[in-house]
Amino acid sequence: GLCPALQRKVDLFFYGTTEEYVEYLKQYNNNRVVLENAENIKKCSDRTLTEEDKAQATNLINKITASRTC
Numbered sequence: 001g002l003c004p005a006l007q008r009k010v011d012l013f014f015y016g017t018t019e020e021y022v023e024y025l026k027q028y029n030n031n032r033v034v035l036e037n038a039e040n041i042k043k044c045s046d047r048t049l050t051e052e053d054k055a056q057a058t059n060l061i062n063k064i065t066a067s068r069t070c
Contacts, residue, residue: 001065010061014054018042 002010005028012021021042022035029035049057 002061010058013042013045014049014058018046 001007009021009024012024016024018039022039025035025038
């Protein structure tokens with residue numbers, strides 16, 4: 001599977017608020033430009049991805065990480 005930090009990032013990206021996601025990223029990167037870009041990408045994904053899109057992406061990640069070849 002994914003390491004816990006990356007799994008948390010994925011979970012927050014798909015299912016958390018923009019604030020939760022950016023706050024989490026601050027633990028690993030305090031670059032203002034990086035955080036602003038992450039915020040913009042998160043807001044865009046929240047506007048454009050449906051719940052079905054998010055579920056399908058999550059399922060794909062789970063299948064990949066469950067694979068013995070991964």
